[in-house]
Amino acid sequence: MADYKAVHIEKGPGGWGGPLTILPTDDAPLIYSVTGGGIHPIAARIAELTGGEAFDGFKSSAPFEKIAVAVIDCGGTARIGVYPMKKVKTVDIHATSPAGPLAMFITEELLVSGVKLDNIKPVD
Amino acid sequence: MTAHYKSTVTEIGELVPAFIAEGMLVFFGEGAPEELRDFCIMHEVSHKQDQLVVGDYVVIDSYEFEILAVGDVANENLMNLGHLNLKANGNTQPDLPGDVCIAEVELPEIRIGTSFSITRR
Numbered sequence: 001m002a003d004y005k006a007v008h009i010e011k012g013p014g015g016w017g018g019p020l021t022i023l024p025t026d027d028a029p030l031i032y033s034v035t036g037g038g039i040h041p042i043a044a045r046i047a048e049l050t051g052g053e054a055f056d057g058f059k060s061s062a063p064f065e066k067i068a069v070a071v072i073d074c075g076g077t078a079r080i081g082v083y084p085m086k087k088v089k090t091v092d093i094h095a096t097s098p099a100g101p102l103a104m105f106i107t108e109e110l111l112v113s114g115v116k117l118d119n120i121k122p123v124d
Numbered sequence: 125m126t127a128h129y130k131s132t133v134t135e136i137g138e139l140v141p142a143f144i145a146e147g148m149l150v151f152f153g154e155g156a157p158e159e160l161r162d163f164c165i166m167h168e169v170s171h172k173q174d175q176l177v178v179g180d181y182v183v184i185d186s187y188e189f190e191i192l193a194v195g196d197v198a199n200e201n202l203m204n205l206g207h208l209n210l211k212a213n214g215n216t217q218p219d220l221p222g223d224v225c226i227a228e229v230e231l232p233e234i235r236i237g238t239s240f241s242i243t244r245r
Binding site (some may be wrong): 032036037057058059061064073074076077078079082083086088094096099100102103 | 144204
């Protein structure tokens with residue numbers, strides 16, 4: 001059993017949604033980075049603070065139920081809706097708001113955007 | 125006219141028609157996670173040389189569309205992930221940072237083997 005800790009993630013400047021509390025579990029340990037150029041620093045920080053496992057979604061894939069949180073660098077149309085549609089909590093590093101054909105699935109309980117490193121804090 | 129980005133469509137997701145109905149084509153390059161494939165057009169990039177800018181043309185088979193607006197993260201998406209959100213909405217200011225906008229036109233049919241390129245005159 002790994003020892004997981006919760007983090008609190010707030011929206012950044014111009015962002016939308018949240019705050020989210022992320023607590024990985026043995027069943028859902030992955031901090032799933034679906035971003036260009038490997039594990040994003042935001043995903044790395046969430047993994048470091050929670051004890052979750054940073055995972056590069058462009059290198060290999062994992063089932064949705066294994067994901068504690070998805071970290072995306074979405075410009076607002078596609079990835080922003082895919083993970084919320086599957087009820088996976090999602091952090092967008094860009095300051096986007098719900099839009100596109102999948103907008104109906106995006107809620108403040110599932111998405112937080114514009115997130116910077118300072119917006120991620122451990123929960124005491 | 126020279127192409128500075130060239131690719132060929134390899135796969136079309138089940139939900140692509142829902143996006144086309146809203147005037148959007150969503151592309152992703154090889155290596156995109158499984159869950160993105162349902163609603164996107166997968167393409168294999170054969171040539172990428174330069175970033176796209178307003179005034180370039182998107183060429184889909186024999187159809188040409190002038191690019192009217194380019195969002196702040198559109199080039200980063202395209203170069204890193206082969207990812208492009210093409211919107212036929214006539215906007216000259218992108219609504220979203222990932223948008224690449226063309227005139228409000230009916231989008232051409234996309235099939236496996238359709239050629240996609242970005243050219244400059």
